[in-house]
Amino acid sequence: MNKTNPKIMPVMMAPRARATDPIRLKAWHGAALAAFVVLVSIPAFAQADGARDSVFTALARWMPLLLKGFIFNVVISISAMAIGTLAGAALGLGQISLSSWVRKTSWFVTQFFRNAPWLVLLFFAMFLLPFELRIGGIIIPLPDYLKAIIGLSLPVMANVSEIVRGAVVSLPSGQWEAAESLAFTRTQVLWRIILPQCVKRMLPPWMNLYSILTMATVLASIVGVSEVMTLTGQVLAAEGGRTDLLLPIYSTVLLMFFIYCYPIARLTLRLEKKFAVKT
Amino acid sequence: MEAIYEWFRLLYDNTGINLPFIYDSYDRGRMISGFFMTVKLSVLCLVLSVIIGMAGAWLQNSPLKWTRRIVNGYIQLFRNTPPLVQLYFFYFAIGTMLPKVTNDWGGQEPILGGFAWAVISLSFFAGAYNVEIFRSGLEAVPDSTVEAAEALGFSRFHIYKDITLPLAIRVALPALNNNLVNLVKTTTLAYAIAVPEMLYEANQIWSDNVNVTEMMVFMLLVYFVLVGVLVWGMNRWERALKIPGFGA
Numbered sequence: 001m002n003k004t005n006p007k008i009m010p011v012m013m014a015p016r017a018r019a020t021d022p023i024r025l026k027a028w029h030g031a032a033l034a035a036f037v038v039l040v041s042i043p044a045f046a047q048a049d050g051a052r053d054s055v056f057t058a059l060a061r062w063m064p065l066l067l068k069g070f071i072f073n074v075v076i077s078i079s080a081m082a083i084g085t086l087a088g089a090a091l092g093l094g095q096i097s098l099s100s101w102v103r104k105t106s107w108f109v110t111q112f113f114r115n116a117p118w119l120v121l122l123f124f125a126m127f128l129l130p131f132e133l134r135i136g137g138i139i140i141p142l143p144d145y146l147k148a149i150i151g152l153s154l155p156v157m158a159n160v161s162e163i164v165r166g167a168v169v170s171l172p173s174g175q176w177e178a179a180e181s182l183a184f185t186r187t188q189v190l191w192r193i194i195l196p197q198c199v200k201r202m203l204p205p206w207m208n209l210y211s212i213l214t215m216a217t218v219l220a221s222i223v224g225v226s227e228v229m230t231l232t233g234q235v236l237a238a239e240g241g242r243t244d245l246l247l248p249i250y251s252t253v254l255l256m257f258f259i260y261c262y263p264i265a266r267l268t269l270r271l272e273k274k275f276a277v278k279t
Numbered sequence: 280m281e282a283i284y285e286w287f288r289l290l291y292d293n294t295g296i297n298l299p300f301i302y303d304s305y306d307r308g309r310m311i312s313g314f315f316m317t318v319k320l321s322v323l324c325l326v327l328s329v330i331i332g333m334a335g336a337w338l339q340n341s342p343l344k345w346t347r348r349i350v351n352g353y354i355q356l357f358r359n360t361p362p363l364v365q366l367y368f369f370y371f372a373i374g375t376m377l378p379k380v381t382n383d384w385g386g387q388e389p390i391l392g393g394f395a396w397a398v399i400s401l402s403f404f405a406g407a408y409n410v411e412i413f414r415s416g417l418e419a420v421p422d423s424t425v426e427a428a429e430a431l432g433f434s435r436f437h438i439y440k441d442i443t444l445p446l447a448i449r450v451a452l453p454a455l456n457n458n459l460v461n462l463v464k465t466t467t468l469a470y471a472i473a474v475p476e477m478l479y480e481a482n483q484i485w486s487d488n489v490n491v492t493e494m495m496v497f498m499l500l501v502y503f504v505l506v507g508v509l510v511w512g513m514n515r516w517e518r519a520l521k522i523p524g525f526g527a
Contacts, residue, residue: 115506117464127491215361247372261359
């Protein structure tokens with residue numbers, strides 16, 4: 001060991017980025033993936049007898065329905081993200097509130113919803129929300145998909161809350177002190193100095209969360225919302241339980257999500273690099 | 280014990296708070312087996328996914344171009360598709376293509392059941408994240424360390440196993456911690472292919488007793504505790520592995 005300075009171990013230095021980005025998919029990777037899906041469907045294609053149409057015709061026939069289902073998934077994800085972000089931003093600001101009571105409550109709510117599984121929260125919203133709301137004579141119906149959106153926005157809220165708190169805490173305290181010495185009020189400091197700087201830091205994790213949420217929207221199929229996974233099951237049932245269709249159809253659903261989420265992941269990575277704090 | 284059961288039965292009679300998994304021996308048995316199923320599922324997936332992560336990180340630095348490409352393809356595919364669809368894909372699409380075996384009663388059953396597919400699918404899902412986590416840890420190990428090891432005649436595998444990986448684990452632990460917590464929460468998905476884990480059993484109980492509220496609150500609390508235990512354990516491990524002079 002180093003005798004002069006026993007506390008510092010000479011083997012490790014600060015993390016640094018590698019020169020080349022090892023995860024870079026090109027267009028042909030997608031083509032290879034599609035080719036793989038086609039390839040695995042070929043034995044199934046060969047099995048199909050004359051009475052039934054081929055896997056490709058069946059796939060082509062159901063594609064519009066599956067795509068419609070997928071668009072519904074995207075709608076659910078965007079709505080849940082919007083609600084979750086608004087609620088989460090409020091909760092996150094609550095976590096840095098000056099009142100210790102507000103701070104502790106927000107912290108607890110955040111931790112509670114962050115540590116609960118998404119599926120459990122979804123069940124929670126599904127079964128515990130009434131099917132309609134009565135507000136002074138006006139009856140607002142709460143259809144299943146609306147409940148699913150609320151159920152999915154709960155974990156999003158908690159995660160956004162942590163993102164907001166993390167971003168605020170990550171700013172150097174000099175920013176706060178400098179702003180205070182210029183006689184800004186706390187509200188002004190927060191809205192005009194701290195939060196604008198946080199947006200940059202919050203964007204990549206926020207986009208990451210969105211992609212996680214999009215992938216979680218299929219959970220709604222378990223509680224009976226007719227999104228892409230439910231429709232997939234129905235399509236398979238309508239085709240009379242053909243086992244040769246299983247692989248191509250599930251691959252198609254996988255591919256849909258991949259095509260939607262992969263660009264988001266790439267963009268997140270790019271933004272992360274662009275916004276990286278130089279040390 | 281009987282007195283406690285009796286108390287909960289009274290609680291139900293007097294307040295309407297129905298907790299049959301405490302006072303009813305049948306529901307209690309279901310709940311306990313569900314709990315242990317979740318624990319078993321979580322532990323198996325944790326171990327397998329960490330192994331996949333370590334192996335993947337090793338293969339990612341392989342001198343062979345195609346090995347690297349396949350590993351990267353695997354990571355991107357599993358990170359950008361929903362775990363539930365992956366689970367269905369494995370269970371329904373791949374599971375039905377595998378040969379069937381004859382069980383003790385002469386019936387045909389698939390070679391791998393729901394539990395096995397849940398373990399495989401969830402491990403691969405979490406493993407894809409773990410590979411990335413270990414990679415970022417490996418990047419923190421300076422080249423000079425590797426060069427020194429090479430100069431001492433270590434093989435590539437020995438350098439990875441004895442030098443870079445132990446260092447990388449220490450850097451990667453906080454992120455790994457996060458991912459493993461996520462994995463424990465993702466085990467609830469096994470519900471979808473009827474693996475009798477905790478959420479599944481809870482669903483059975485609330486279907487029989489119509490006590491959704493109580494069961495849901497109980498579920499949230501149990502997962503809260505389960506995740507808490509994991510986080511506590513991981514934090515202890517983190518402290519035990521801490522390199523003096525690094526971090527706060």
